[in-house]
Amino acid sequence: MNNRRLKAICIALAISAAIPGCNAAPANSETSQPDASVSAAESISEITPESTSESTPEITPASTSTSTSTSSPSMENSRVSYLGPEGTYTEEAAQFFFPNAASLVPEATVTEAITDVTEGKADFAVIPQENTIGGAVTNYVDALIAEEQVFVVGEVILPINQTLMGVPGASLEDIKLICSHAQGIKQSEEWRKENLPDAQTQEMDSTAAAASYVAETGDKTIAAVAAPGAANLYGLEVLAENVQITDANKTRFYVLSSSRLAEENHTHAVFVADCEANRIDDIIIEIHDAGLEMVTIHDRPEGSYLGSYHFIIEVEKPEGITEKELEKIEAISEVRCLGAFDVQEKQNPAS
Numbered sequence: 001m002n003n004r005r006l007k008a009i010c011i012a013l014a015i016s017a018a019i020p021g022c023n024a025a026p027a028n029s030e031t032s033q034p035d036a037s038v039s040a041a042e043s044i045s046e047i048t049p050e051s052t053s054e055s056t057p058e059i060t061p062a063s064t065s066t067s068t069s070t071s072s073p074s075m076e077n078s079r080v081s082y083l084g085p086e087g088t089y090t091e092e093a094a095q096f097f098f099p100n101a102a103s104l105v106p107e108a109t110v111t112e113a114i115t116d117v118t119e120g121k122a123d124f125a126v127i128p129q130e131n132t133i134g135g136a137v138t139n140y141v142d143a144l145i146a147e148e149q150v151f152v153v154g155e156v157i158l159p160i161n162q163t164l165m166g167v168p169g170a171s172l173e174d175i176k177l178i179c180s181h182a183q184g185i186k187q188s189e190e191w192r193k194e195n196l197p198d199a200q201t202q203e204m205d206s207t208a209a210a211a212s213y214v215a216e217t218g219d220k221t222i223a224a225v226a227a228p229g230a231a232n233l234y235g236l237e238v239l240a241e242n243v244q245i246t247d248a249n250k251t252r253f254y255v256l257s258s259s260r261l262a263e264e265n266h267t268h269a270v271f272v273a274d275c276e277a278n279r280i281d282d283i284i285i286e287i288h289d290a291g292l293e294m295v296t297i298h299d300r301p302e303g304s305y306l307g308s309y310h311f312i313i314e315v316e317k318p319e320g321i322t323e324k325e326l327e328k329i330e331a332i333s334e335v336r337c338l339g340a341f342d343v344q345e346k347q348n349p350a351s
Helices: 003-018 089-097 110-118 138-146 182-187 189-195 207-217 228-233 277-289 323-330
Strands: 079-083 103-107 124-131 151-159 163-166 177-180 200-203 222-226 237-240 250-257 266-276 293-301 308-321 335-341 343-345
Touching: 079 089, 079 110, 089 103, 089 124, 089 151, 089 250, 103 110, 110 124, 110 138, 110 250, 124 138, 138 293, 138 308, 163 207, 163 228, 177 182, 177 207, 182 189, 182 200, 182 222, 207 222, 207 228, 222 228, 228 237, 266 277, 266 323, 277 293, 277 308, 277 323, 308 323, 323 335
Parallel strands: 079 103, 079 124, 151 335, 151 343, 177 200, 177 222
Antiparallel strands: 124 250, 151 250, 163 222, 163 237, 266 308, 266 335, 293 308
């Protein structure tokens, strides 16, 4: 047994151990079941600083017979929806991936951004998926799984440089309350303990909403943790830079379209497997045997009975994934492909 196959088996066993009922109780047992999430690669495991407060859409089992369009969408002069509001990291990711977009339209929820694509109001949607510190945002994963008429055509990896900002004239000594999205609060926890240990925190729908709130109040005792660009957008002053826990803090974003990319040899692909927990280890080994390496995997409850899941699986092959390799995975009855694509990573200026 070679080392790559042994690695795939070890990953499968680790996932089996992490999911209640896998190789243990029957799928319809009454055992309670937490939402498990397993990352197979630390290099790009990210979450977003944007809102997680939207309601989770109903997820229906994937169909492997859906007609798939593979005419490559044009990236130039395109209409792009993204999870807003303005001043968020998702907007930054959209601007980075689409420097020549005809329009960038912020939407209140991921579901609305995806609907813009399915209804033809936008050519693409940009949505966050994962963060180094916070992991996957489950309702964003759910929204992607639930819609069978959208495909992943790109990925952006963005460095997250959280910034503390306040109204003009404010100083660190003034700050009594810090507002941000839950992830901004979590990511800045260590910095706050060291520099503002007595300051209270307040969760907001997004990092940009926190910056907007601080600007509206005009209160020198309130600050926001947000993207650096939000300071200029809302007329705030930067009080401290890089207040996140680690300089390795990154978020991945998916670029979605109504059709898959037609060309071969993209470096990454995403699949959804709908199966019971005790089946996923076999699927992981089949992915390995097709010549692909797993980047990350997340599971979401399928909703019909305990032990049945939707698994979203990202794989990579640096030299390029062939159509034959994609077809081999799609031939697995429980699996559908969400698309093959390439990854663009934005570097910090100092990198």
